[in-house]
Amino acid sequence: MIENSDVDPGEKAMIILQSLICYLREKNVLSRADIEELRDRVEARIAASETSLPCAAAIATAAATEMAELDDYCGRKYGGKHRRRVN
Numbered sequence: 001m002i003e004n005s006d007v008d009p010g011e012k013a014m015i016i017l018q019s020l021i022c023y024l025r026e027k028n029v030l031s032r033a034d035i036e037e038l039r040d041r042v043e044a045r046i047a048a049s050e051t052s053l054p055c056a057a058a059i060a061t062a063a064a065t066e067m068a069e070l071d072d073y074c075g076r077k078y079g080g081k082h083r084r085r086v087n
Helices: 009-026 032-047 057-078
Strands: none
Touching: 009 032, 009 057, 032 057
16 A cells, blocks of 8 residues: 655646546536646646746646646547537
8 A cells, every 4th residue: 555655746746636626527516628628728827927926837837738638538438518619
């Protein structure tokens, strides 16, 4: 068994958050459109990372990539309607 001290706290948090998003999607609390909106918000924070985030731009970019992968996974696994884009 892996000891708590052997696992990076960031990795534990990421697993919990990914599992929570998937669980909420599975229970239809979050729609696919909600997850897409969340992904867009994470991506938008990249541009403003110097002023609004206490983390480095590389970390914000990694978070956006992770969110995009999670959005893609949830879309394939649970389906649902995409958000309507207004251009």
